[in-house]
Amino acid sequence: MLSFHIDVEFQDKDKRTYRQEFSRTGTQKLMIGEPILLSKPETKYRTTGLGILLFGKNPRLRFPQAVLKVEARFGNGEPEIHDFTDAIVLIPDKVEEWLKRVLSSKISRENFARTSEYSYPIIVLREAIINALIHRDYDIAGAKCYLIIDEDKIVVRSPGLPVSPIKFADFQAFKAPSLSRNPKLMAVFNAMKYVEERGIGMMEMKSLPEKYQLPLPSITWNDPYIDINFPRTQNFLESLIGKSAFDQLNEEERNGLVYIRDRNGVSKSEYAEHFGFNDKKAQRHLGKFKTMQLVDTTGQSISIKYTFSPVNNNYQTW
Numbered sequence: 001m002l003s004f005h006i007d008v009e010f011q012d013k014d015k016r017t018y019r020q021e022f023s024r025t026g027t028q029k030l031m032i033g034e035p036i037l038l039s040k041p042e043t044k045y046r047t048t049g050l051g052i053l054l055f056g057k058n059p060r061l062r063f064p065q066a067v068l069k070v071e072a073r074f075g076n077g078e079p080e081i082h083d084f085t086d087a088i089v090l091i092p093d094k095v096e097e098w099l100k101r102v103l104s105s106k107i108s109r110e111n112f113a114r115t116s117e118y119s120y121p122i123i124v125l126r127e128a129i130i131n132a133l134i135h136r137d138y139d140i141a142g143a144k145c146y147l148i149i150d151e152d153k154i155v156v157r158s159p160g161l162p163v164s165p166i167k168f169a170d171f172q173a174f175k176a177p178s179l180s181r182n183p184k185l186m187a188v189f190n191a192m193k194y195v196e197e198r199g200i201g202m203m204e205m206k207s208l209p210e211k212y213q214l215p216l217p218s219i220t221w222n223d224p225y226i227d228i229n230f231p232r233t234q235n236f237l238e239s240l241i242g243k244s245a246f247d248q249l250n251e252e253e254r255n256g257l258v259y260i261r262d263r264n265g266v267s268k269s270e271y272a273e274h275f276g277f278n279d280k281k282a283q284r285h286l287g288k289f290k291t292m293q294l295v296d297t298t299g300q301s302i303s304i305k306y307t308f309s310p311v312n313n314n315y316q317t318w
């Protein structure tokens with residue numbers, strides 16, 4: 001019987017080229033070799049801007065504005081300054097470690113917070129920073145994200161107004177829905193369990209008075225930046241009510257005014273119960289605030305509610 005040896009080359013549906021041997025010697029059985037891959041089509045992968053931003057070794061080569069600049073200044077000591085220029089999926093954990101080092105002990109005067117491991121709740125700042133990185137407007141050339149810490153306040157600064165149809169007033173009132181300018185960034189951070197796409201950051205900030213006994217942050221627009229200002233001491237009141245009014249209040253009264261400011265209407269009984277004051281002391285505080293035009297009242301008799309509304313040109317409603 002005829003002996004033969006044949007090499008056959010063929011392509012599969014994906015254009016990959018193989019060689020396969022077929023042979024027989026005399027009366028032996030036909031031998032069929034395993035297909036050997038010779039080549040596959042050249043595939044050209046193109047790195048997208050999103051991929052560079054999320055996972056690139058140096059995103060700033062493509063996006064110079066892709067950086068979180070952090071700064072901590074306490075008293076006359078040397079400032080802690082650092083630029084986080086990593087792929088943005090790496091920044092949350094790295095900046096959290098930096099925060100734990102910088103906020104490892106209580107430095108603030110007249111701090112509202114109870115004794116705890118850190119002088120400000122890390123989880124709240126982490127959420128605010130992640131939101132700043134995800135929701136910022138990366139098309140604003142030269143605009144960067146910032147985290148600025150001093151003895152009185154912590155500021156998270158991010159370029160760009162909230163995306164339409166979110167109203168800035170809703171954002172200031174911590175009522176903004178979870179809607180991102182950069183939905184693909186949001187999806188990746190959600191897959192990595194950094195965010196939950198449920199507005200958790202807003203809820204954490206709104207919980208500061210009840211959960212941590214800290215004032216609500218103020219949210220302002222300083223073109224092209226949104227600033228979230230987290231007060232750490234009573235000193236922020238001075239910018240809201242003016243130095244003259246601030247100096248006329250003692251520490252208890254300042255705490256009381258902050259309590260009213262962070263709530264949508266407070267009755268005399270609620271005020272007294274919160275601070276453990278008797279009825280006369282609560283009325284004395286509230287009457288003083290009313291006389292100084294620091295609060296407005298609604299309702300009558302036992303249903304009167306007090307709301308923060310200082311007559312001061314420096315005050316901005318949020």
